[in-house]
Amino acid sequence: MKVLVATRATQGTRARDFSSCISGELVWVIDPCPVSLRNLNGPCGCGRSFTGMSSDGSTTTAVVREIADFTRTDYENALTSSLEAKGWCACCYSRTVPEFVGDLIAMAEPWPIGAVVGRRLDVLSLRAQLGPVGPEG
Template sequence: MMKVLVATRVTQGKRKSDFSHCVDGELVWMIDPCPLSKRLPDGPCGCGRSFSGMSSDGYTTTAVVREIPGFSRRDYETALRASFDAKGWCPCCLTRSVPDIVDDLIDLAASWVDGTVVGRRLDRVLARHR
């Protein structure tokens, strides 16, 4: 059984800079923070504090760790590639390869207990208290 990160609205609104434009339960990944977001994580650009939905192309500041029976690394890669294809992203637009991104997501989710709600602060992912 593999753990993954999925969008959630749980704990939304506890921070002024929270937002959720994803579908609850959709797989999410993390885009690299832009220079503005690195300087001002709670500023106008949310890329350094959010997760990106693979299906909706929306963003959310909260995700939850979920164990998905039967879900494989290959499924994860296929979902992320399909998301990039739908957005028209070419592989050269990414700073990391799809397999590397998936490896990072798997490692990250594996370190948390199923049901843990997390938030992001640039390159750090931290548990959010309910």
């Protein structure tokens, strides 16, 4: 299955880039806050970043990877475990875990393996194309 994982590839090519994730960790996207919706380049980066499932860090770049034998159930379990470890409950986010995972699968699917993408709300854009196993996740 194709997934999005944190990467530091292309970090720094844009003035508002940041990365505090672990390279290679699964990422998900939180819904943008009102501040980010008003100004994507403003003080809050939630509308232009991905969140690490392990580190809870954020990054403006993710890369598409293929994880053999990784299933939708595995993806849902990973996100559920991440949210539970952070103390989030179902009332803390706007969608169910299966809905979030469905969105993540849909985000990764059209891109080739090794595509480094950036996020602007619900739109991903290509920032670079790495080989099948690129540097740093």
